[in-house]
Amino acid sequence: MKHKKLISLLLALTMVLALAACSNTDEPAETPAETPAETTPVETPAETTPAEGVDLTILYEQDDSMLNTYSLLAVNPDAPFVDADGNAVSDVYINVEGAAALINWMLSQEALDLAANYGYEEYGEYLFYVLDDAPVSTAEIPAATEDTATIRMSTTTSVNDSGLLGYLLPFFEDEYGYTVEVTSAGTGAAIANATYGNADLLLVHSKSQEENFVAGGYSYVLDGLDAERLPFLYNYFVLCGPSDDPAGVKEAASVTDAFALIAEGEYPFVSRGDASGTHTKEISLWPAELGITTEADSVADYTGWYNYSNAGMGVCLTMAEELHAYILSDKATYLTFRANNGVME
Amino acid sequence: MRTALEQAVQLVLSGDYQLINIISVTLQMSIPSSVISLILGVPLGVLLAFCSFRGKGALVILNRTLMGLPPVVCGLLCYMLFSGVGPFRHFRLMYTIPLMIIAQVILITPIVIGNMESFAQRITPAVRETARGLGLGRGRTFLLLVSETRYQVFSTYLLGFARSIAEVGAVSMVGGAIAYKTNVMTTAIMNYTNRGDFTLGVALGVILLAMSLVLNLTVSLIQGRLSR
Numbered sequence: 001m002k003h004k005k006l007i008s009l010l011l012a013l014t015m016v017l018a019l020a021a022c023s024n025t026d027e028p029a030e031t032p033a034e035t036p037a038e039t040t041p042v043e044t045p046a047e048t049t050p051a052e053g054v055d056l057t058i059l060y061e062q063d064d065s066m067l068n069t070y071s072l073l074a075v076n077p078d079a080p081f082v083d084a085d086g087n088a089v090s091d092v093y094i095n096v097e098g099a100a101a102l103i104n105w106m107l108s109q110e111a112l113d114l115a116a117n118y119g120y121e122e123y124g125e126y127l128f129y130v131l132d133d134a135p136v137s138t139a140e141i142p143a144a145t146e147d148t149a150t151i152r153m154s155t156t157t158s159v160n161d162s163g164l165l166g167y168l169l170p171f172f173e174d175e176y177g178y179t180v181e182v183t184s185a186g187t188g189a190a191i192a193n194a195t196y197g198n199a200d201l202l203l204v205h206s207k208s209q210e211e212n213f214v215a216g217g218y219s220y221v222l223d224g225l226d227a228e229r230l231p232f233l234y235n236y237f238v239l240c241g242p243s244d245d246p247a248g249v250k251e252a253a254s255v256t257d258a259f260a261l262i263a264e265g266e267y268p269f270v271s272r273g274d275a276s277g278t279h280t281k282e283i284s285l286w287p288a289e290l291g292i293t294t295e296a297d298s299v300a301d302y303t304g305w306y307n308y309s310n311a312g313m314g315v316c317l318t319m320a321e322e323l324h325a326y327i328l329s330d331k332a333t334y335l336t337f338r339a340n341n342g343v344m345e
Numbered sequence: 346m347r348t349a350l351e352q353a354v355q356l357v358l359s360g361d362y363q364l365i366n367i368i369s370v371t372l373q374m375s376i377p378s379s380v381i382s383l384i385l386g387v388p389l390g391v392l393l394a395f396c397s398f399r400g401k402g403a404l405v406i407l408n409r410t411l412m413g414l415p416p417v418v419c420g421l422l423c424y425m426l427f428s429g430v431g432p433f434r435h436f437r438l439m440y441t442i443p444l445m446i447i448a449q450v451i452l453i454t455p456i457v458i459g460n461m462e463s464f465a466q467r468i469t470p471a472v473r474e475t476a477r478g479l480g481l482g483r484g485r486t487f488l489l490l491v492s493e494t495r496y497q498v499f500s501t502y503l504l505g506f507a508r509s510i511a512e513v514g515a516v517s518m519v520g521g522a523i524a525y526k527t528n529v530m531t532t533a534i535m536n537y538t539n540r541g542d543f544t545l546g547v548a549l550g551v552i553l554l555a556m557s558l559v560l561n562l563t564v565s566l567i568q569g570r571l572s573r
Contacts, residue, residue, distance in 0.1 A: 081430045089430045093437060152440070161540045166524070181440060183521035197429020198439050314539035333540075340542040 054338050056321045060239035061331065063255040068281065068330055069131070070159065070233040071210055072106055073202040074099045075194050076220040092197035097142065098151035098178060099200035100222050105172050106203075107137035107225075107232060115233055118167055119332065123339065127162055127235060127332040134232040139224050144177035151180045154191075154199035156277055157312045160184035162332030165203075186276030186312070194218065205330075206277035237281055238334055240317070241267075241326035249326070259285045266305040268325035270316050273308035282328040313337075349547035356548055363524070367549075368556070371510060371529040374442050378449035379506040385450070386457025386505075387498055388491075393458065394465035395487055405462065411455035416448075420518030423448040427519070440521040445529075448515040453505045460504060464497045465490060499568045503561060510557060530556075 060066075077094040105111055112130045119127035142148075159165060160182060169180050185193065187206040191213050194202050202219075204210060210229050213219055219228035239249060239258055247267045252258035262269055263286060272279040275294050286292045292299055292306075299306045307325065309316050313333040320327035329337075356364050393404065427433045427444055438444040472493055476486035513531035520527035522536060530553045537546035 083430045083432070084425050089434075092429045092434065094429075157539065181521070181523045181526055183440065183523060196431075197434065312539040318538075336540055340540060340544075 054321060055243050055324070056240050056317065056327070056334075056338070057243040057245075058238045058331075058334065059241045059245055059249050059326075060252065060255055060258050062236050065255055065285070066237040066239075066281075068205055068235050068237050068277070069207065069231045070128070070203060070205045071207075072103050072230040072232060073194075073204070073210060073213065073219045073228060074103055074222055075197075075200055075202065076218055078220075079195075079218040080216070081195070081197050089197070094197070095148055095151055095200040097148040098144070101141050101144075101148070101176065101178065102151050102153070102172065102180065103201060103222060103230065104137040104139040104224075105141050105176070106168075107135055107230065108141075109136060111168060111171070112136065112232070114168055114171060115164065118164055119162070119335070123335045125331075125335065127335065128164060128233045129235060131231055131234055135225055135227075135230055137224065141176055144179075149178055151178055152198065152200045153180055153182050153203060154193045154201075155182060155184050155203040156187050156190055156205060157184050157314075158205070158276075158278065158330040158333050159203055161312070161314055162330075162336055164332070186272065186274040186279070188275030188279075204277060206280045208280065209275075209277075235331050237278065237328055238331045239326065240320065240329055240334060242324040247326065256285055256287070260287045262326050263287060263290055263302075266302075268305050268307065268323050270307045270309055270320040270323065270325045270327045271299070272313065272316055273310040274312075276313075278313060278328060278330060285328070349544045350551060352544055353548035353551040357552060364549075364552075366525050367528055367530060367533050368552070370442065370527065371553075371556075374445050374449065374516065374529055375506060375509040378446040378453060379502060379509045381446070381450050382453035382457050382505050382509075383498070383502050386454045387461050387494075387501070389454075390458040390461025391465045391487075391491055391494055393462045394469055395490055408455050408458050408462070412459045414452060414455070416452055416512050416514035417518065419448055419452050420515035423451070423515065423519045439519070440523055440527055442520070442527060445516045445520045445527060448519050449509050449512065452512065452515060453508050456508060457501055457505050460501045461494060461497065464501075465494050468493055496568065496572060499564050499571075503564055506560060507557065510553065 074096075075094050077092070077096050079092075081089045081092045083089050106115075112134065115128050116126065116130045119125065153165075155165065161184075165180075165182055169182070173179060183193065183199070184190070187204045187209055190199075190202060190204055191206075191209055193199055194213070195216070195218055202210075202213070214228045221228055239255060241247070241249065247258075247261045247265050249258035249261055252261055271282055273294075273296065279294060283292050283294060290302070292302075296308050299308050307319065307323065309319060311319070313329060314337055316327060317329060317334065317337045319325070393401070393408075423444060424439075425431055427436065427438050429439065438447070469490060472490045473486060476489055481489065511531065513535060516527075516529055517532045517535065520529070520532065522528045522532035528536070530549055534546045534549050534553075537543070537549065
């Protein structure tokens with residue numbers, strides 16, 4: 001019994017020592033002064049010196065093929081749900097009213113304005129932009145009732161990790177009395193979660209996967225809106241890499257050229273490898289002759305430089321930092337990642 | 346410059362609402378799951394050691410196999426059973442603390458059984474001897490055996506609680522790590538790590554360890570009182 005105490009104390013002490021040893025690397029966070037240009041593709045300006053704690057730098061961004069569109073989808077209560085054995089399941093509980101209320105609120109002018117301004121104060125850059133043709137809803141939003149108060153939203157790690165929902169949802173919850181339960185995973189898993197009847201609505205960013213979801217009958221058109229899939233926000237994917245840029249992607253004419261340069265020189269690259277929206281985007285940017293798909297087999301020949309990691313965005317960014325590798329990230333998560341490696345206020 | 350340790354101390358002192366919620370959810374999950382496992386596992390474990398019957402060896406081996414059940418497999422099983430299209434969907438337990446407790450009970454009970462069984466197995470011959478000397482019946486012999494294992498119950502409980510508080514695979518799968526609802530210490534550490542916020546992750550780790558230390562000290566004290 002005596003030595004049990006001693007062991008616990010020793011463990012705690014070891015942990016403290018380890019912390020003291022490894023927390024000396026904090027560096028001041030850099031605040032990028034640049035405001036994003038609206039139309040012309042720009043590369044990161046040379047004067048943006050990365051924080052010493054983080055070498056990973058944005059090397060290529062705001063190319064039209066790097067658009068990252070976020071959509072809302074209501075889950076259809078009458079969708080052809082099936083259980084694990086493929087048998088039809090009819091009485092799946094979906095909070096239809098709650099999901100409709102939240103979608104109508106997210107598409108209200110108030111919420112769109114909030115989303116558009118999110119992150120500017122903290123990061124000096126806009127993290128999300130509102131699509132010009134985003135559907136705007138003026139529908140009356142009913143207050144929560146006992147049956148509709150809990151809304152289950154399945155979303156992607158990038159939306160959750162960037163803090164957007166943590167910022168937006170309290171406005172909605174406080175005004176109308178709902179509670180939104182957010183679960184986050186890569187887009188593939190987030191959508192699968194909804195097909196298993198565990199979500200009332202989706203907020204995801206992979207057009208092809210969303211269209212499959214709609215085609216499968218899992219979504220439906222809400223009153224007053226004209227489509228199942230409701231694209232409303234966008235930002236850009238960014239190609240990040242070591243600040244010395246050994247592949248020279250900064251000089252590339254297009255992002256596909258940049259990816260070709262990385263593949264040609266076999267420079268280390270970290271892939272999400274989790275069928276997320278980011279992963280789907282990434283595989284569309286590689287030269288077609290490499291034959292890279294979302295399946296792990298397709299990159300078996302490239303293991304020398306291509307890291308198929310099967311992890312969330314933040315983990316992959318950390319991995320890329322460690323490996324001095326290139327990586328495709330959504331901008332919001334990258335900026336959060338960089339800020340968190342500096343001194344947190 | 347703030348170290349993780351300073352941040353941990355500061356987090357605790359500031360009474361951060363989110364942190365308090367995470368700790369409270371962790372305890373709301375860990376205490377019931379470890380206690381239920383103990384209540385189920387201790388009698389079963391002692392009984393398994395006490396009785397002898399055909400197929401007992403097979404049961405022991407089965408239990409030892411279940412002791413090694415990977416948490417993610419257990420999580421997946423519960424997910425499939427309780428998800429929106431699963432056979433138990435009407436309970437509406439997906440992403441709730443009760444389902445996290447169920448998953449953990451499935452994980453921890455075999456550990457409690459195995460631990461009690463191997464201890465009770467060792468002392469059973471001596472207890473039987475004593476009981477025979479005192480002329481006790483079968484029922485009272487069993488009670489004697491149970492009372493002889495009481496010291497072991499404490500360390501078994503600690504083992505169960507440690508497993509419960511440290512487990513991440515199953516609870517993240519069936520709990521969904523929903524903020525203010527099912528986000529426990531381990532899933533919160535995962536979240537912070539995913540965001541590249543290692544300092545806060547480590548700070549939570551320090552707090553987790555401190556909680557474990559407090560519990561261990563408390564149980565050690567009770568155990569000490571009892572053995573005197």
